[in-house]
Amino acid sequence: MIALLKKKISKKISEIQKYRKYVRWYNGNEKVILLELSRRTKVRTYLNLIIRLNESFHHPIVVKFSPWKFFILARWFKDFSNLYFVVNISSHKIFKKLSTSSKSDIKVDFNYRNVLNSKNYLDNVLPYIMHPANYLLEQPELLSKSVGIVISGNVNQNIYDTNHMKQWFGIENRWKVYQELIQDKNAVQINGTEYMDATISKKYLDKLVLMKWDSGAIAIEKWRSYLSASKYMWCAPGMTMPLCHNILEAMSVGVVPILNYADWLNPSLEDGKNCLVYETLEEIPDVIERALKISDEVYENMQDEVCSYYHQYYESFNFDTLNSLTILNETQTDIKP
Template sequence: MIRKKIQQVKRLVSDVLAFQKLKRYQPVANEKTVVVHVQNPNIYHRFFYLLLKFYELAGYTIYYPMDFARFRNLRNKDRYLGLIVREKDFLSIQNKDFPSDAIVLEDTMFSPDYFNSYFNKNNQEEDCFHVPMSFHPFMYHQGIWNNMIDLNKKRVNSIFCYGNFDSKAYLEIKRTGFSVIPRTELLEFFSNQENFMALPGKKETLEKIRDHSLDQKYAFAIKENFALAMEDVRELLSYFNFYLCCPGVVMPLCHNVIEAMSVGTIPLIQKEYAEVMYPHLQHRQNAIVFEDLPHLEHILSEEIFHYSEPEISAMRNNVLDYYEQYLTPEGMVKNLNESIQKHQLIYLQAEHRSVTFIN
């Protein structure tokens, strides 16, 4: 009991000192300013951090006036949301006279009912904006999201997949309203194919790329057996023509598809997954889209390794154009600001909470 009290006092003192330091932070004057008046950002978890991070990376100065209670709540409740007040020179908590042309973010502008368009509006809802999926938050936090990658290298004409395939976690999506194939079932499907290959590690994978032994393979880097530093993810993705997009824990969207698209690796993606990305990914334009496992089997046997180099190059360029226009911080912020000017409803993901609206 005494030890717990001591830890609580230490935490309080640490929070007080950090709050006072942040109060003294004076950002550089900037023509691009965003002012945040969102009272309950905890609803959106990591996605609220990512929203503000994109504004910062797009060159905006961020003001988020708050008292000590809100500061403590943000700092200690969620490891990603806490980055808002833990990152150095990320935002100011001062309340001052802001420029009349500042972008203002308020609670009423946002909804966590992210999949409402898909399930209730036939995916035809107008006057709204879906804040897109992004990389893993730590990629932006660590400043490795835009590391230079050689996109002109000769690529392996294979399907690559990297991720966690824990059976308990990734079967949860079957209890939601989505009908996507869980990643565990995708792994089972591919592992029964003749061209399946479980990769042992980055070094061995690069050796197989150099000796062409990965050509026309289904190359899986299963996270439990394949250690890969976060800063190496995009580089490894850039060696392959195609990336198998596996759904997340409770929804189709997962950060890996964005990381793949950032280096021009073409998504191999199920239709429902492609249609909860906005704008939707299109078959043979910026993705290879399959309906179900029989259709996927047809694509594997009759299509995917039969595309010509010009066809693959065209799809890759479309993937990169999509990424630049919709998924980069500058692209997303530009599109979001236009939506704000039109007073459109903004759908922002809230992880499990967004999924509960479906049910």
């Protein structure tokens, strides 16, 4: 784990050296949206806010500066032309202030436990996002269904084989789930190129396809288009929390998720309606068989429900009437139930 941490720090330092020239400091006169969040806020939390705010407003977005925020956000200034740092905001006009402070236009909190404790939709919870790069790309071309179930992504044992998921969230971790999947009678292991070929041949329509992430992954620019060819995606949990961007990428292109954390969505997903759910490792063979044997009519109804759900709850977000906002932050003290 120490070696992994060193690698991540080295990568981030290289990013800063590469992208620091793109960083901007606000000195204009236009009204701005100010983000004043606590230091522990994760980079994806900031990006989620930036992406959603860009959908609703056309104002400059400024982040109250600290060396830590420079460290985590410098890379993204290249992609978001309206993003700025500011040292002292007092001389600038504020259109909206989003802050953990009570003196804010929209008060931000990280009480995502509210979602876990409710089956119903909570309208002041910011939807989680796909991988941020997806919001900078054109809408993907949707392909006809030619693969049964796909699972793709990093399954490194050093990262995912920990007791964290079981102890904190009561679910099986990604590594243990993957070990069950590779033993299933319907499983085949292929690389990205073979998966792309399969979208034409349809020879894996009745199979569980385990796409090898580390031996020829599909470029992110093409991934969601090829993902759309699968009927289901096995949405394995993340590293620090169950919810992972893979489920949103799946639903955004009409792919039904199979997962063990349905309550982490806002509102909760429903087994047999807009997802398939398993709870234990022992249930994995049964849910695979169930998915591959569902009739076309039942599957198409589920797919319609998935598309409707994503469009209604995760495709966009309206800030207009909000005075408080709950955000899912990946800091462990914020998300531990």
